[in-house]
Each structure stands twice: as structure tokens, then as C-alpha cells.
Amino acid sequence: MRRHFFGMMMTVSASLNGAEQRRPSRFGRMLEDRLPYLIVAPAILILLLVGLFPLIYSLIVSFQRITMTENDTSFVGILNYAELFRDTRLWATLGHTAIITAIALPLELLIGFLMAQLFIDRMPGRQIFVALLVLPTVISPIVAGATWRLMFDVRFGPIGQVLSFIAGEPVRILWTVNPAYVYPAIIICEVWQWSPFMFLLLLAALSNVDQSQLEAAEIDGASYFRVLRAIVLPAIAPVIAVACLIRGLDLVRIFDIIWALTEGGPGSMTETISLYTYVQGFSQFETSYTAAISFVVIVLLTLITTLVLKRMELVR
């Protein structure tokens, strides 16, 4: 009995399926026609919700005068934006961010390139080396910062120990506190974490360089630097551009590593634009003012990247 019922259901559903395949229901056809938009919609909706909505919200708040103590929602015009220009601490943080970016980015590029040169020719076990070298890049920046904090420690860290050994006398450097050494400390950590990223990209780019051109140059007896300038660099230039864009953007918004290493200190010596915005919003509770900073940062960076991306024609 039960078996019979089940069989009947199967037949019914089979015939239904058959009918549907020949002549889709109106609803089915509508789904099919709108499919391109239907499957785009959820993703776009979430992006708008989390991307555009906060943007508009912060724009509105930035024209008001909300702080921790006052919930004044009356509009004050461009007061907060005018304040931006008088805020010397803000300009200082821009300077800090620029210093870190200007030093770390070329260093990462150079070290990454040298590493790629070392590994470009095939050698047994190369894959293992590459796999190991990439590890710093994938760990959390907070972990990277914490690790270097342990490394830099003046008494229990190995760096002071090694330096003392080399110098032959005790070297006591408070890397994360001494104003003369905080920037080197941050940049060392940053370069350690991200040079392997450059390495990986450049290794891939270098192995795509036209081999026949290189061989021809070698037969002609061209020097290493001549080959580098005339053949290799032009060939890998697009990859260098992409790598610098990705890293440059990350460096401009650097937060985690500094938070873990110095928390912006000593004083506000290593405070970057991201740290400053965080402090204004979450420990000073300058709601409207933070919104104004956020808005300016977002507009500036979006403009720059869109321009750069368009120029590089990343879009295939």
C-alpha cells in the first residue's frame, strides 16, 4: 500500500518535471529572465548596507555637534571640517603615516625583489622555501606585532642579546619606548611581515618574463643591469604597480601592528591617521568630529584608488 502510494508520487512528480521542462511555468520563466539581477541583488544589497549607508550616516553626523556629553543634533555647517585644518595633531598623524609608508614600501619592494632574484632559477626544494617564507605574511598583524614585542624586549628578547654579542658590550635599547627607535621598530616589523608578500608577487612576475629575450640578451653579452633595465623591469612593471597599490593602501591605514607594538606612543609619536581616528571616536567620544575625519579619509582614498585602478586598467 505504502509502496504503491510512493510509486504514484514518483510518477506524478516525474510528469510534473517533464511538463516543466517543455513549458516552464510563468513564475519559472520570470525567475530565469531576471536571473542576472536576482543573483546580483543580495551581494549588492549587503555592500550598500555596509558600504554606502555608513557613508551617508557619517556625512550627516559630521555636520552636527555630537560629543559624549552633548547630543546636539542641530546642524552646525562646516564647523567640524574647519576644525580639521586647525588640528595640528591630525596633521602630525598624517606625517607619521607618510613616513612609515615612504620608508617601508620601497624597502619591502627591494627586499621582495632580491628574494625573488634568489629563488627565480629552479632548484630542488624551492617550493618548500617559498612556502616557509610566506608564513609571516599570512599571520595576523596583531600576532606579528606581539611577536616583535617579545623579540625587542630589552631584557628577555633575543635582539638585544645578539646586538650585545656583536658590540661586545651590553646594548640596552628600549625599542618600543625610546623615541629614536620606535620608528625603526615599527618598520622592521612591517617589512618583516610584508616583504614576503612582495617576494611572492615578484617571483610569479619574474617567471613570466619572456625567456627567449633573456637568452638573446645573454648571447649578445649584455650586462646584468642592462638586461634588468631593458627587459626585466618593463616586463614586471604592471605587477610592481599592483603590488605597490595594494601595499600602499594597507600602509596608509596601518593600525594593528602599531597598536600591538607601541599603541601610538611614546606620547603620540607614532600615532597614524587610523589610530588617531580611533582615539577621537572611542576614547575622546568626539562623535561628530570623528565622522568628519572618517568622511574626508574615505573620499580621499576612494578617489585616489579609483583613479589609479582605472589608469592601470586592472579590469580585464
Place this chain on the structure above:
Amino acid sequence: MRIGRLPARKARILAARYLGAGVVTLLFLFPVYWLFMISFKTPDEIYHVPPLWIPGQIQFSNYYVLFKDGDVLAILNSLIVAGASSGIAIVLGTLCAYSLARFRTGGENLAMWIISQRMIPPIAVVFPIFLIYVYFGLVDGYFGLILLYTAFNLPYVIWMMRGYIVDVPLELEESALVDGLNRWEVIWKVVFPMVRPGLMATSVFTFVFAWNDFLFALVLTRTEVITFPVMLTHYFGGQSNFWAKIAAMSVLGTLPIFVAVSVMQRYLVRGISLGAVKG
């Protein structure tokens, strides 16, 4: 010159390259070694002057403390948030990518807008998002974080998957359509299997991005759904750093990444460079 033996000059060059490779690898891995080693040390060994480079014995009491105090819940929170958000981002993002790749929905402008979303600095949106989350009561909950990480991973997923889907031969899909499959079936039965390797690699990267995030988690969690990087910074306080805890927690938070990345090694370049370089 006998066959099967390298000429002396080439052998010397190879030896020099191995030496260089070894030195570079040691330099870059030493901090990781130091971190792992501290996590196995006893407090006496950690605070020993001069620092000890090799622990006396491998012991797990630093990890035991984390489990006993319930600190490992932070790892669990990270797993839930990163896992759920990358799962959702992968499904929604891949569907969106299919539409962009095959129907050219929205043209190049939509694609550009999506990739530009990826470039938005988190610090600029975290504050307004925080205000909105406070208003809707989403702070310190799984849902808020998952939604946010999904949104931040979507542009990446869409961009990467669009690249992979474009590489699927169009004839394959057309013949499937002729055979009477509808679009949904084509996507699930033809396209998905073809892009599975790319899908796996992209999932790993979205997971890693969500796993490593600090800023959003710092702002949007309080006590309930603290993720592991935030938990880590709780140990930094003041003069006495709990080095044993920092090291053990870091290792716990790093191992899943190491495993995932070594499995996905082959796709690393393409995944890391937004598909700009085909690895």
C-alpha cells in the same frame, strides 16, 4: 665533462644559492620560532637573563591555562565568525560574479564600484558602523560581526570568482543549456565543479581575512564574542605582560592559518594579488 655531474662552477653557484636561501629563510622564520618556543617555556625560562634560545623541555602548561580559564572561547568565536562570514560571502559573491561574468550585469562600472569597495579603509567606516550597530543593538553579537566580515569579503570574492568563471569555456555551458538544463542547474552542475579549485582558494583567503581582522572586532565586541586578536591585546596591559599567554594564544590563533595556507599553496599568488598575477 662527465654526464650526470655538474660543472664545478655551476655547483658552486647552486651551493651559494642554497646558502643564501637558508639564511633568508632562517631570518624570516626566527620570530615565528621564537613565538612558538616561548609558548612551550616555563615562566622561569621565559624571564631568564640572558634569553634562552631552546626551552629545557616541551611542556604545555601555558596552553592548559588558556583552556582552564576559558580563554580559548575567543578562538571558537573567531572560528564561528570567520567561518560563517566566509561561507556566506562565497555563496553570494560567486552568484554575483557569475552574473557579472556571463551577463555583464551593470557593465564595467558595477565591477569597478565593487572593487573600489574593497579599497575602503576600515577605520573610515568602523565609526559610523559602530553608531548604527549601537542603535540596532548589534554590538557584541555574532550577527553584527558576521554581516560586517561578509560585506568586507564580498568584493574580494566577486573579483576573484569573476576571474575564474570567465576562464570556464562558454561552449560547455551552452551545450548544457541545449541539453535542457536551466540556468540554476548550469551554475550548480557545470560551473561550480569547474571553478572548485578557485572556490576553495578564495574561501581560504576570505577566512584568513576575517580571522586576522582586529579593528572591527576591537570596536564591535565587548565580552561575549571577543575574537582571538582582541583577546591577545587584553594580555598586553601595563607593566607585566603575560608573555606565556601571549605566546600560547598567538600560536593557537596562527596554526589554523598555517594549515589552510599550506593546503592552498598552489593558489597563493593569484589569491593574494587580487588575481592581478596568475599564479
